[in-house]
Amino acid sequence: MYDFSGQVVLVTGAASGIGRASAERFFAEGASVVLADRNLEGVQSVARELGQDERLHCLGFDAIDRASCIDMVNDALGHFGRLDVLCNIAGIAGGWRLEDMPPADWQRMIDINLNSLFHITQAAIPALVESRGNVINMSSASGKQGQPYGTCYCASKAGVIGFSKAVAAEFASRGVRSNAICPGGVKTPIYDNYTFPENAEMALIDRMRSLPGFGEAEVSDITAMILFLASSEARFVTGVAFDVDGGQLAL
Amino acid sequence: MANSLPTGRAAYDFNGLKVLVTGGTAGIGLATAQYFADAGATVTITGTREAPQQYSDEDLGRFDYRQLSLLSRDSIDALCASVDALDVLVNNAGGTGGAQTPYAFEESVQVNLNAVWQLCQGLLPRLHEASAPCGASIVNVASEMSLYASPWFPGYGAAKAAVVQLTKTLAAQHGAAGLRCNAVLPGSIPTRMTRSFADDEAIHDAVCQRTPQQRWGDPAEIASAVLFLASAEASFVNGHTLVVDGGYSITDA
Numbered sequence A: 001m002y003d004f005s006g007q008v009v010l011v012t013g014a015a016s017g018i019g020r021a022s023a024e025r026f027f028a029e030g031a032s033v034v035l036a037d038r039n040l041e042g043v044q045s046v047a048r049e050l051g052q053d054e055r056l057h058c059l060g061f062d063a064i065d066r067a068s069c070i071d072m073v074n075d076a077l078g079h080f081g082r083l084d085v086l087c088n089i090a091g092i093a094g095g096w097r098l099e100d101m102p103p104a105d106w107q108r109m110i111d112i113n114l115n116s117l118f119h120i121t122q123a124a125i126p127a128l129v130e131s132r133g134n135v136i137n138m139s140s141a142s143g144k145q146g147q148p149y150g151t152c153y154c155a156s157k158a159g160v161i162g163f164s165k166a167v168a169a170e171f172a173s174r175g176v177r178s179n180a181i182c183p184g185g186v187k188t189p190i191y192d193n194y195t196f197p198e199n200a201e202m203a204l205i206d207r208m209r210s211l212p213g214f215g216e217a218e219v220s221d222i223t224a225m226i227l228f229l230a231s232s233e234a235r236f237v238t239g240v241a242f243d244v245d246g247g248q249l250a251l
Numbered sequence B: 001m002a003n004s005l006p007t008g009r010a011a012y013d014f015n016g017l018k019v020l021v022t023g024g025t026a027g028i029g030l031a032t033a034q035y036f037a038d039a040g041a042t043v044t045i046t047g048t049r050e051a052p053q054q055y056s057d058e059d060l061g062r063f064d065y066r067q068l069s070l071l072s073r074d075s076i077d078a079l080c081a082s083v084d085a086l087d088v089l090v091n092n093a094g095g096t097g098g099a100q101t102p103y104a105f106e107e108s109v110q111v112n113l114n115a116v117w118q119l120c121q122g123l124l125p126r127l128h129e130a131s132a133p134c135g136a137s138i139v140n141v142a143s144e145m146s147l148y149a150s151p152w153f154p155g156y157g158a159a160k161a162a163v164v165q166l167t168k169t170l171a172a173q174h175g176a177a178g179l180r181c182n183a184v185l186p187g188s189i190p191t192r193m194t195r196s197f198a199d200d201e202a203i204h205d206a207v208c209q210r211t212p213q214q215r216w217g218d219p220a221e222i223a224s225a226v227l228f229l230a231s232a233e234a235s236f237v238n239g240h241t242l243v244v245d246g247g248y249s250i251t252d253a
């Protein structure tokens, strides 16, 4: 229903979940897509399922590492020669009791969920200025609400909103838009490895789970928002953190 | 504008759907009604005048037309009674009442807030009967003055802020039944309502300067957001206010 033909979209986290579904939908709507992920085999298998089209390009990278982020962007730019939409989607989740959280886990999550946006966007911004393109950053309802055992995840996702709005403010006059999306819990593999800490107070978790819409979104609900924001339909929308949560944050 | 705007519109399919856009005779409402009609919907618009032919600047011939005064409870009730099927309600009619002659506080709250509630109450039964594939929904038009204070329009600002909250309340009340309610929050858009500001070079330029995208918006850009929120693409978006302001609000909390 959109026409992204002639446009190049870079999607991180494209091996799984929201990133994968976004890459598939951008491809279906005509875009050339760079699928980047730590799991190179994963993105290669997505590309195989999509028919190994020449509009697809797979790249392995590790978001934890600045040099790897920059190399990935440069490789993407070298391959298709332009960039119209950057989707920063790769990320990890997890819960810790504040008292017990190991500093190395804190650092790792902040590096992947937040610092990688700085590295990737910094490397990509000249190409986005040239194409008058836009950036979509994956935050979370956790970026706006406090969640028990989520000190690090919430901080990383709140940071994503701040980063996204600042990019919008800094680059609007050069034609680049930047928006964030705040899903309220989507059925994806991210929760497969998610465990609440031992001795977690279940009442706190149940209160969160009882919010309307919690955990009920499908990936297609999120990709629909990503495509709208990426499209020219949203050309006057910038600096927004968009809730896709079935009303969770409204109450 | 130094550079041309990105163009190209999404191929929404609202075929077979019934849409009511209040205040569809001009500005944002007309742009929204046109976009819905282009996407195949059957669109009813309202205006304060008796007949659509009385709006000589615009060709409203493709729309079903009803007279509506938001100042009159009887008029609102009559409109609701005359609607026999509805999938999407766009509460767009409203305004400051003219830059120089603002509505009195109570009048402005009636037009911009109470009437929205009254129309929703009157039309909810029809919306709950709807079987649209995208699910029935309500889209309210809020305002930059939902967020910011203006010395000129106390009733308008209070009412538009309340519309954001009412949007959440309706989302909470009706979400379980599959009816969604969202709002769009337009930045500065040149329409009849804002003409005296848009025509004043100092005000026009001050808005551009304060807006990161450095321009006023276009009614079609608000229509884009309304159609997105009403479409199946936004089937999990509920209670949200979508800001379409070229970044005007980024610099604030």
Ligand SMILES: NC(=O)c1ccc[n+]([C@@H]2O[C@H](COP(=O)([O-])OP(=O)(O)OC[C@H]3O[C@@H](n4cnc5c(N)ncnc54)[C@H](OP(=O)(O)O)[C@@H]3O)[C@@H](O)[C@H]2O)c1
Pocket (backbone or CB within 6 Å): B022, B023, B024, B025, B026, B027, B028, B029, B046, B047, B048, B049, B068, B069, B070, B071, B091, B092, B093, B094, B095, B096, B111, B141, B142, B143, B144, B185, B186, B187, B188, B189, B190, B191, B192, B193, B194
């Ligand atoms: N323009 C902006 O910058 C801006 C920004 C934020 C929000 N908004 C909101 O967007 C909506 C549309 O405004 P617009 O800018 O498109 O203004 P507009 O061009 O003046 O259109 C206003 C529409 O509302 C109708 N209307 C006004 N007062 C009414 C009343 N008392 N009873 C019934 N209908 C009434 C008008 O009908 P008639 O043609 O018969 O008068 C017209 O169809 C309003 O809710 C406004 O508050 C506008």
Ligand SMILES: NC(=O)c1ccc[n+]([C@@H]2O[C@H](COP(=O)([O-])OP(=O)(O)OC[C@H]3O[C@@H](n4cnc5c(N)ncnc54)[C@H](O)[C@@H]3O)[C@@H](O)[C@H]2O)c1
Pocket (backbone or CB within 6 Å): A012, A013, A014, A015, A016, A017, A018, A019, A036, A037, A038, A039, A042, A061, A062, A063, A064, A089, A090, A091, A092, A093, A112, A138, A139, A140, A141, A182, A183, A184, A185, A186, A187, A188, A189, A190, A191
């Ligand atoms: N699923 C939800 O409920 C939800 C809610 C809010 C926000 N989010 C956010 O959405 C994004 C995608 O989540 P998802 O649910 O699709 O998860 P997912 O686990 O299905 O996919 C995440 C992808 O990111 C990749 N990735 C992780 N760490 C990486 C690294 N260091 N370098 C490169 N790639 C890496 C993974 O390989 C995987 O393919 C994340 O940022 C997540 O925080 C998800």
